[in-house]
Amino acid sequence: MSNDIGDAGLAPAPATGSDRVLSQDFWGGVILALFAAAAIWEAYKLPATEDELGASFFPFWIGVLIAIFALLLFINAWRGKSVIAERPAWRPFLFSFASLLSFAFLMPVVGGVAAMIAVVTLAALGEPGRSLREIVVLNVIVIVPLWLIFVVGLSVQIPLF
Numbered sequence: 001m002s003n004d005i006g007d008a009g010l011a012p013a014p015a016t017g018s019d020r021v022l023s024q025d026f027w028g029g030v031i032l033a034l035f036a037a038a039a040i041w042e043a044y045k046l047p048a049t050e051d052e053l054g055a056s057f058f059p060f061w062i063g064v065l066i067a068i069f070a071l072l073l074f075i076n077a078w079r080g081k082s083v084i085a086e087r088p089a090w091r092p093f094l095f096s097f098a099s100l101l102s103f104a105f106l107m108p109v110v111g112g113v114a115a116m117i118a119v120v121t122l123a124a125l126g127e128p129g130r131s132l133r134e135i136v137v138l139n140v141i142v143i144v145p146l147w148l149i150f151v152v153g154l155s156v157q158i159p160l161f
Contacts, residue, residue, distance in 0.1 A: 029073035032066050039063030095126030111161040116143050 040063035048054030099122035106115040120142050124135045150156040 023077045025073045026077035029070045029077060032070035032073060036063045036067035036070055039066060091128065092126040095122050099123040099126075107159075111159045113143065113147075113160050116146065 039059050043056040043060035043063060046054065046056035046059070048056040099119045102118040102122055103115050106118055117139055120139045121135055124130050124138055147160075151158060151160070
């Protein structure tokens with residue numbers, strides 16, 4: 001019997017020894033540590049005085065909180081409680097990234113509705129096996145409440161078309 005996830009629901013073996021560097025928790029900790037360092041670095045650039053908290057207070061402490069989570073992930077990886085990272089799933093990442101880019105480029109050109117349709121459709125295509133019907137229903141479920149909240153409820157001036 002092999003030790004794949006697909007075989008009888010077995011989980012992969014925990015990371016031990018030199019595999020700790022290849023664990024999911026280790027790399028998650030690296031990414032969080034980079035975000036924490038960036039948040040703290042940017043917080044130091046914001047104006048603040050000793051008398052007032054200033055604009056740097058919130059981003060600084062969020063960066064510290066993210067650093068604590070990164071440390072917890074590193075500890076978990078070091079103790080060997082994590083599983084070895086598998087090959088990254090590039091399809092969801094690339095479609096999600098494409099959906100964000102599509103919104104940024106389409107919003108000023110074609111308006112909010114078409115840009116949101118592109119976002120939802122591209123993000124849904126990141127998961128294999130989605131049918132056209134599911135994507136249409138997902139678009140309606142996402143776009144109608146957004147329109148009701150922002151345009152009708154909050155009166156935000158968004159170019160829809």
